[in-house]
Amino acid sequence: MTPPSRFDEPWQAQLFALTVAMSEAGHFTWARWAEAFGATLKAMGTDRLLDGGADYYAAWLTTLEGLLDRSGHAPVDEAAATKAAWERAYLATPHGQPVQLPG
Amino acid sequence: MRRPFGRCILDSGFGAPHDAPMPHDHPDHPHSLLPSDPALRVKALETILVRKGLVDPAAMDEILDTYERKVGPHLGAKVVARAWSDPAFRDRLLADATAAIAELGISGRQGEHVVAVENTPDTHNMVVCTLCSCYPWPLLGIPPAWYKSDAYRARAVREPRKVLAEFGVSLPDGQKVRVWDSTAEVRYLVVPMRPEGSEGLDEAALSDLVSRDSMIGTGLAGASK
Incomplete structure (x- = not known):
């Protein structure tokens, strides 16, 4: 039996693992991560109070995208193009088939 | 086992990996559902x-x-139960928690230091991360949503007694509240006071009395988890 996930949605878990894996692989220190994440939370929290759930992981994602853009590991243009490629792949794949990127 | 990239990210948590597509018909959705x-x-x-x-x-x-x-509050509870049962371990834990938890096979993955702060009749300890959500992951796992919320992060420092009251914790007037602000480098573990009437319990039974919140300082040991 599988215990209930500690994340509300699978992408949050994937995002968490991706970030920890990047840090553990030495691409950024956890202190640098925390500083950048803290800055995003502060900026987002000026408009409204964050509830620590979905908006927390939205801030997490924005932070990681920004860090990886600045470091050159995943520039925004490349990230946007890859996202668009995944969208096309989903829309072109019959339901029930595995979705894959061409090439 | 690694699932292929193409798996539908919407369909489940991280439970059972499945490579085979789910057979079901969606006449309105001839293509795969677009993830969020x-x-x-x-x-x-x-x-x-x-x-x-x-x-x-x-x-x-x-x-x-x-x-x-694998990781979750049961690990922190094991550490607290050991500290309650073994005074020498308690001393080592308070002196150098990173080394003491390593004795139990628990270690941080990111080189962070763990600092244990012990509740006493004089002082109640409570942990927050005002910056983001630094948390003793190796001992408590993923933090609950309230720990990550702006409300808790802001108010724990400003009005800790009021926050505690909302968690159902009321402390004697003479007991000070000390709030510890976690960072990426230092994560705090609260060692709650051992509940009265728990004499004679073994470590396993004691660890059942240690809730996650009691190790953050927003609860007391022995209270319902």
């Missing part, structure tokens, strides 16, 4: 980083497995 915007953005990052060899998919799976299944 953030799900696609995460997928895009993962694709790029894996392609460039910057992250290992197996490492990501291992991290998920650890935090979804």
